[in-house]
Amino acid sequence: MKKLGVAILGLGTVGGGTYEILTKNHDKILKVDEIDVEVKAVLELNKERALALGVKEENIYTDINQVVKNDEIDVVVEVIGGTGVAKKFIELALENGKTVVTANKELIAKHWCELEKIAKAHNAGFYFEASCVGGVPIIRVLNEAMQANNLESIKGIINGTTNFILSKMSNEGLSYESVLKEAQANGFAEANPTADVEGYDASYKLSILSSLAFNKKVPLSKIYREGITNVDTTDIAYGKELGYTLKLLAIAKDTPQGVEARVHPAFVKDDNPLSSVSGPFNAVMLHGDMVDDIMLYGRGAGSL
Incomplete structure (x- = not known):
């Protein structure tokens, strides 16, 4: 069995939905794929929002450096949106060897090549299936x-x-x-x-x-x-x-x-x-x- 620590950056509509999927379907993923997925951290300024979703208080962070330097985290999910802070956070995650998953279509459309180069330089994964067409797996079909x-x-x-x-x-x-x-x-x-x-x-x-x-x-x-x-x-x-x-x-x-x-x-x-x-x-x-x-x-x- 493989353990996979996940950090979610932002708990808005998409981030909250991501947290719900990973926690609600934890046992199914463990049984089918033999991967123990655990949300180890969420980066969220609104502490009450995170607590309302069921996030443990010790897993709520406001400092991105504490997240990307955490050895228990393998995958960083960026759902903040935009091309400002989100881009900086993704770059930090990739530079620290974390695999990044993002739903940020604006960022991918504008900075895809740049981010892919950073991922390759640090042997990190970079995935953006969720950036296009909601839950439809269109990118995997094309690739x-x-x-x-x-x-x-x-x-x-x-x-x-x-x-x-x-x-x-x-x-x-x-x-x-x-x-x-x-x-x-x-x-x-x-x-x-x-x-x-x-x-x-x-x-x-x-x-x-x-x-x-x-x-x-x-x-x-x-x-x-x-x-x-x-x-x-x-x-x-x-x-x-x-x-x-x-x-x-x-x-x-x-x-x-x-x-x-x-x-x-x-x-x-x-x-x-x-x-x-x-x-x-x-x-x-x-x-x-x-x-x-x-x-x-x-x-x-x-x-x-």
Whole structure:
């Protein structure tokens, strides 16, 4: 049996969900994989939040150096978000030989190569499956299962917040403003929803996914971006009359002229599988030269 000490940096929506998974499913992981996973530390300024989740007081830290210097910790999970403090903490963890797991799509989209070099220099693991499409294992599929294919295109709904909003507007005829408030109350949208509703979040994910799919760096600056803040119920109603559903799509194609990548609202025919992806769920359609079309589907917003 192998012991694995884990530190979680940040106990917000995603961090709290991560802690719950690792503690609730501890016995299952131990039985199936013979790995004794134990959360040895959480880095969290809000002590009451950590205690409410069941974290032992002696495992609550506010100093990153105490975490990365702890020999009992093998894996550091970064769920703080952003590119400031989170980047510094990841660098410190990697430099101390800790394997890092992160859900930080903005950081990966902007600093992937830089962080990967640090990981290799210190023989540390660096994983970011959770950075794209929620619980859907899309990165592992691109890295492993699809390696025999030349991928030609990616098309999908990769932001759960905007899909929740557009689905509610479509199904119930509600306004953008009222549904946004509901999304925030349900934990599907942040207090400041700009990254989601303006398409930044989807752009970060598309940069990562298209870079992996096409084996070439697709920078954010080359991705066209448009959010959903100007969408109203009239737009959706006209689409319905013509047999279309409005979705925020992320699309990337590998063409002879280069990679074309864009994020924007688009009408999807009602007979297209993507039109039925509703609420906080995500779906990605991949087209390969050998496998043709496949679709991956799963939850894309929320803590679990």
